[in-house]
Amino acid sequence: MNKKIINVAIVGVTGYGGLELLRLLHNHPTVHVVSIHNTSNDSEDISVSYPHLQSMYKITPTPFDPLHIMQSTDLVFFATSSGVSKDLVQLFIEANFPVIDLSGDFRLNAPDYEIWYKKTPASQSLLDQANYSLADFYQNDSHYIANPGCYATATLLALAPLAQQQLLDQENIVIDAKSGLSGAGKSLNLSSHFINVNENFSMYKPNHHQHIPEITQQLKHWQATIDHIQFTTSLLPINRGIFVSAYVKLTKQLSADTLQKIFEDTYKNKPFVRVMPKDQLPDIKQVVGTNFADIGLTYNPNTKYLTIVSVIDNMIKGAAGQAIQNMNHLFNLDETTGLQLIAQYA
Amino acid sequence: MNKKIINVAIVGVTGYGGLELLRLLHNHPTVHVVSIHNTSNDSEDISVSYPHLQSMYKITPTPFDPLHIMQSTDLVFFATSSGVSKDLVQLFIEANFPVIDLSGDFRLNAPDYEIWYKKTPASQSLLDQANYSLADFYQNDSHYIANPGCYATATLLALAPLAQQQLLDQENIVIDAKSGLSGAGKSLNLSSHFINVNENFSMYKPNHHQHIPEITQQLKHWQATIDHIQFTTSLLPINRGIFVSAYVKLTKQLSADTLQKIFEDTYKNKPFVRVMPKDQLPDIKQVVGTNFADIGLTYNPNTKYLTIVSVIDNMIKGAAGQAIQNMNHLFNLDETTGLQLIAQYA
Amino acid sequence: MNKKIINVAIVGVTGYGGLELLRLLHNHPTVHVVSIHNTSNDSEDISVSYPHLQSMYKITPTPFDPLHIMQSTDLVFFATSSGVSKDLVQLFIEANFPVIDLSGDFRLNAPDYEIWYKKTPASQSLLDQANYSLADFYQNDSHYIANPGCYATATLLALAPLAQQQLLDQENIVIDAKSGLSGAGKSLNLSSHFINVNENFSMYKPNHHQHIPEITQQLKHWQATIDHIQFTTSLLPINRGIFVSAYVKLTKQLSADTLQKIFEDTYKNKPFVRVMPKDQLPDIKQVVGTNFADIGLTYNPNTKYLTIVSVIDNMIKGAAGQAIQNMNHLFNLDETTGLQLIAQYA
């Protein structure tokens, strides 16, 4: 294990993703957060803006300066909203400087980005240098890591064992995905007002959530016949957690035991994916506060649907935790470094 | 409209369903609750056991006596747990006395009841005299009304327009149903402990909820080719509300506008089912506190799945409200009598 | 009981208070909502803006026109934010036309209003024609009813029996008041964002909530020596409900039984205030959805503090319900008309 201190910078530190990076990195034994940067040019100590950080962090945002960042750090995290990093990273890419981008700006090709994000994409040549990296299937050959989206992570981990074995029936992939509010970010709007969320449940963006193209793209990478999924997203009245209910049919008739084994084999050497015993399904509490993805499955021989449940903490496994896991890979550390987290439970 | 006072008795008044009946009947202009009965022989004024009823109800449970009930009332409600009414109703059935049963004891034929409820059913001859009655499609020819289950109500209302037109593709009916805790009842167990429910979401009884056979039975009644559905139930960390996400394929290619029209036509004269404008989906808050079922739909031409969302208040439309609506039908009152309820909203 | 239909107008119908008035008035047997008015000149049917009202209300806001309102209605409700009604009501006051104002604009004298609301008050001569009316102690001699604030209602009902008997020790009145979010209104700000409210509790406006002067003013009316109270407000992560914990010392040594009797006697003919049995304290669930105020007390002989707990539904007893109760009084109806509501319980 490489014991050298990794100096990092974080751009976009006041969104939930950036604050979660700060929180998790505090306990990483070999990382030192050297500088933080806001696009809003804040110059107040972070613990003044965020009292919960008092006594734990004493650091003031400094102006965003790529050359200075490349000189003083080993890696920069972008925890910015969509549409921001694409305009800020050119120098890093040209210098082959390590970047982990938590936004969606480098996950897709240019045409898809334009369609799904309704914004001007980065150039295709820049996009080509980025690598979409599900940390549990790390195969990176680039210094620009596009960290996957939260729903995409939970969904891909649920389907990977089947897709990798060419088992998904393209015409029968139904994903009913649900997330807590932190996934929606800090902005103040009707849909985040307590009165509209509390004691409520609603489906938003059926069929058009921006995570659909990255899920499809990755599934196709594993199983070439996949190019669309029936995918909806709904809002749970909780702070954190994603619960994906996937209903799929398979290209082959397989017993429940065989299916269980396929999942166990896929994940047996992947420390952050825990497969439940056969027919046991996980709940959100098991993973909130951790970098785990818990997966359970149950097969219905009458309907021929396999139900797969996949749960993650959207801020950790779905964002900052996966980013740190990717960083560990990039720097040849044990991938669990700084991520040994146990669920809060009560 | 019949102005005559309807005297009623309620058996099983201390579960959530019975208490909800008491609450709603208080505001019914032509109903008088004459007597309440517990299987536990409680003899304390109901407002002592339930302080929230003080000043509103002053009534003490009396022993269950079918002959006395038949003499002093016009109708008896059973709001008992499953497995109770089947042993108590014989005299009522033989006398053709009006009964509205909120439990599952008379919804199925004997073999199905035994399989799904794991209890000894009532005799088939008694079961034959009951009528499973979705109040919005009231076609009753019996004095024994088996009030549908909550999940079943939300699901059947979502699918009725398609089933009635033979449009459901039997191999592609996926229902992801979610309910608040009141649906689980008052009993104290791990799954109702606040710490296990709050900030959590979990799937329970995938593929084996007792509402599956009554849904299938009713769908088959409309569309003879239907005899299984892919149906899971999950627990939402809220008090009330059911949210059904149905993902179905159709036997015919139809435009989204045509599908919208089919739903609007089916429900145009049904005062308690509100169809949202095209592509607008309802949320739970719209219906909690009311007897409405709100339905919305959206079609994905890539995947060919039609997504239907159906929301109800599980205690009202899914239980006590539907029971009263059935009662209004039975006594030839306007079906909205006493059920003119507006959602609480904030 | 006067059976004549009361035609009403509502000004400010899109805030939570206005929507709650619409909801409650729908079930009032002798009220007809003739017109609704917004200060924003909305001209969309209310059920389009608020889908939960579909099938229940079909009414479009019309421009605010006092002369037209006075010609076509018997009463106008103002459910506007503070600072609005004071500029709109002059013609009504001059014509002695019945007004029930849910805002704070006419609860205080001009100097107090200016200090606490930081706005220009209505003229003292207009203010003098208004009557601050706690509906449970209705003694109105004016057609302009200033409906009390929610915290003020819960607090005054908790203290009235003692103040009316000159029993409060001025130097020992501590009120720790807590409310659900609906009390804060619809505006989008940090303090109403789900992530900041959920799983949280916070004290806001300690010592400076606008309800302090109206509480003090009314207490002084009963017991002339009272002119300040130690009063803080905190935010509960729930939709509705106010829970007031009052800790007071008394000017006389009285037994717990005597104190209990004083409360029972004060409220025995007041249908909407329920006093719990001695040492039994109410919780919020008992009253949400109702116009009840439930009160319990318990005395500590060691500390000499009497603890009084008072709970109400802030939108009903704390706003729209009390407004309707005042209206019933004004029109000589039984004060419970249209307010026979039972708590939702589950």
Place this chain on the structure above:
Amino acid sequence: MNKKIINVAIVGVTGYGGLELLRLLHNHPTVHVVSIHNTSNDSEDISVSYPHLQSMYKITPTPFDPLHIMQSTDLVFFATSSGVSKDLVQLFIEANFPVIDLSGDFRLNAPDYEIWYKKTPASQSLLDQANYSLADFYQNDSHYIANPGCYATATLLALAPLAQQQLLDQENIVIDAKSGLSGAGKSLNLSSHFINVNENFSMYKPNHHQHIPEITQQLKHWQATIDHIQFTTSLLPINRGIFVSAYVKLTKQLSADTLQKIFEDTYKNKPFVRVMPKDQLPDIKQVVGTNFADIGLTYNPNTKYLTIVSVIDNMIKGAAGQAIQNMNHLFNLDETTGLQLIAQYA
């Protein structure tokens, strides 16, 4: 700093306190959990009973054997319910073996324990060998540490600066304390059923919570004239967190600035107590997931009441975190070792 590994045993590992100890100790750099013991003789791997521990802990409870524990560990934690440790610890006390007891069994003298816990106490001679240890004011001279209760911790930290300066007015100490559900433990009863807690708030045990005597005892230790407090406890519909609102009068007239300085001076070298800027009050979210106690104060010159707000995470600062902080003291480690936790925030 002592780098030697501290081997520990935990007795009572399946309650929330024990599970929280396991969770926090996992990240303590110099602690190794050697054995865990249940009073129920469970012999299933802890990660089978508690799936959230999978991959993080592989340890099976073994029978409780004091001699074996003393041979194989350096310290034993008792995270048992009240009434259990008092019967199990004699050998440890006689051997002067380090014990940290999270229960209330050794916090009080024998007569007080009997009155408040309604159980037979340990013998006074055993009780005399224990030390009630608020970790932030560590002054331990015993190997038997009685870890303070959660409410007591939050309350004592709020009042210590004043008591230590003889400033509390005995006749005016009003504490309105509120806690999330995890403080009530795992047992299944009406008061922990989701339907009774959610969207609700209630006051339980006014004037008779078992933490009252330990608060009074410690206050008296600082300020000899204190021997009673007006103390109530209420239940918040959240998982974790305690919010204490203290309303006190002082024996001297002091300015708000002076009072602020007294608090800041008291806590300036105590890393886990953060005093907010003057008139700024903390909320629960700032501390959940951490070992911090955040305190804020604001003075009302009209009423002469000083309002102090103190917030903690009841499972961490109020139980397991404080236990570990006491352990760090006992073993001469930096008291923050293994407790460098940042609030979850979103």
